[in-house]
Amino acid sequence: EAAAHDAATNRVFVSNLSYKVDWGELKDTFRQWGPVAFANVAKEDNGRSRGWGIVEFHNPRDAATAIANADGMYMDGRRIYVREDEKATELA
16 A cells, blocks of 8 residues: 655665665565665765665655665564665765
8 A cells, every 4th residue: 555645755764674685685675665766875985785775766756665664674584674766875
């Protein structure tokens, strides 16, 4: 079921990721809610995951659906949190 409101952005911020989750797993998980244009997991300088990532959909409706369905779900044994990426977080 779609969210009651459309997201203002097509990007979602995903936190509390397992350190084993990479961008490919993030993209594969989130594409069930719509075509994913981009996904990435933030990394420390040493390559270790920072435990959060960004998923960008092609349209805001898919982002809203992902927020409604993925927030609080379990991924790789950890409960993840998904919200709009209000800050348009940049990942190097």
